[in-house]
Amino acid sequence: MKKWLSTILVLGAALFEFGSIPAHAQEEAGLDRAPDASDNLASLQHGAQIFVNYCLNCHSANLMRYNRLTDIGISEKQIQENLLFTTDKVGNTMSIAMRPDDAKAWFGASPPDLSVEARARGKDWLYTYLRSFYRDPTRPTGWNNRVFENVSMPNVLWTLQGIRDAKFETDTDEKTGEKVRRFVGYTQVMPGAMSSVDYDSAVADLVSYFSWISEPAQQQRKRLGVWVLLFLAMLSFLAWRLNAAYWKQIK
Structure with missing residues (x-):
């Protein structure tokens, strides 16, 4: 039963966080x-x-x-x-x-x-x-x-960041033999x-x-989600105990 309750909490947390995941993978x-x-x-x-x-x-x-x-x-x-x-x-x-x-x-x-x-x-x-x-x-x-x-x-933020040049090097891809441009760093030309x-x-x-x-309501949604999960966990516990008491009387 504990394993079942843990599964519910994990699934609930996953659904709760799903709304904050962007359309593409973050990593x-x-x-x-x-x-x-x-x-x-x-x-x-x-x-x-x-x-x-x-x-x-x-x-x-x-x-x-x-x-x-x-x-x-x-x-x-x-x-x-x-x-x-x-x-x-x-x-x-x-x-x-x-x-x-x-x-x-x-x-x-x-x-x-x-x-x-x-x-x-x-x-x-x-x-x-x-x-x-x-x-x-x-x-x-x-x-x-x-x-x-x-x-x-x-x-548009160049006055804050300053002006930079990008440095690139050209390498040869070992598999294809094609020339590949590789970024190696920035050079600060003008400070911001x-x-x-x-x-x-x-x-x-x-x-x-x-x-x-x-999503301006996202923080409120997350705070409310915690209480919803706690309520579902308590409700699941009560349902489990009620189910056990019911079948105990039948036996």
């Missing part, structure tokens, strides 16, 4: 593990600030309203004074004025909406991507990215406003914010 080769700050209000607030200042010019988050930021400790007054543009209201969604056709003409592709990007791509992918830009004069924007090669997006450690921390805050807007 992709070459991706760095993103720090988890989804329950840190200060980190989420900093991530919201970075998002509005650097991302919301081109990327929308149409499934998120500004007033939901009160859930992470930002008052409506702070939203109005620090995060809203002139024509926006607290109840508005995080939309942008740029038309998709114009964006495609300027960048070659329309910037995606970021409402559920963390669930679609995964936090590790976003964390690595935002830290993998390098200068590339052959690209229209002057930038490239190791995670997303020939990406249309420029490095942040150190590398501070920049990584800022990106972690931004990625945590992306994860939060993809």
Whole structure:
């Protein structure tokens, strides 16, 4: 019976965590593990600030309203004074004025909406991507990215990270004999406003914010899930004892 109860708890925990697993596997080769700050209000607030200042010019988050930021400790007054543009209201969604056709003409592709990007791509992918830009004069924007090669997006955080060049070496594949370009590191060309450690921390805050807007109720869901599992465990125990008492009387 104990084994049966343990199985129920394990299955329940698996189902409980399933909702937070992104559409693709997290353990992709070459991706760095993103720090988890989804329950840190200060980190989420900093991530919201970075998002509005650097991302919301081109990327929308149409499934998120500004007033939901009160859930992470930002008052409506702070939203109005620090995060809203002139024509926006607290109840508005995080939309942008740029038309998709114009964006495609300027960048070659329309910037995606970021409402559920963390669930679609995964936090590790976003964390690595935002830290993998390098200068590339052959690209229209002057930038490239190791995670997303020939990406249309420029490095909008370059003032914080600085400008870097990527160093590559050409090796010969032993099996196929083909030439393979291998990344060996970055060279800092111009320093940014942040150190590398501070920049990584800022990106972690931004990625945590992306994860939060993809499901603002996720922390509440996880807390509620613990109580649900405890209730099911207690109910299973009572059902087991009731079943034993019932058959004992029949015998």
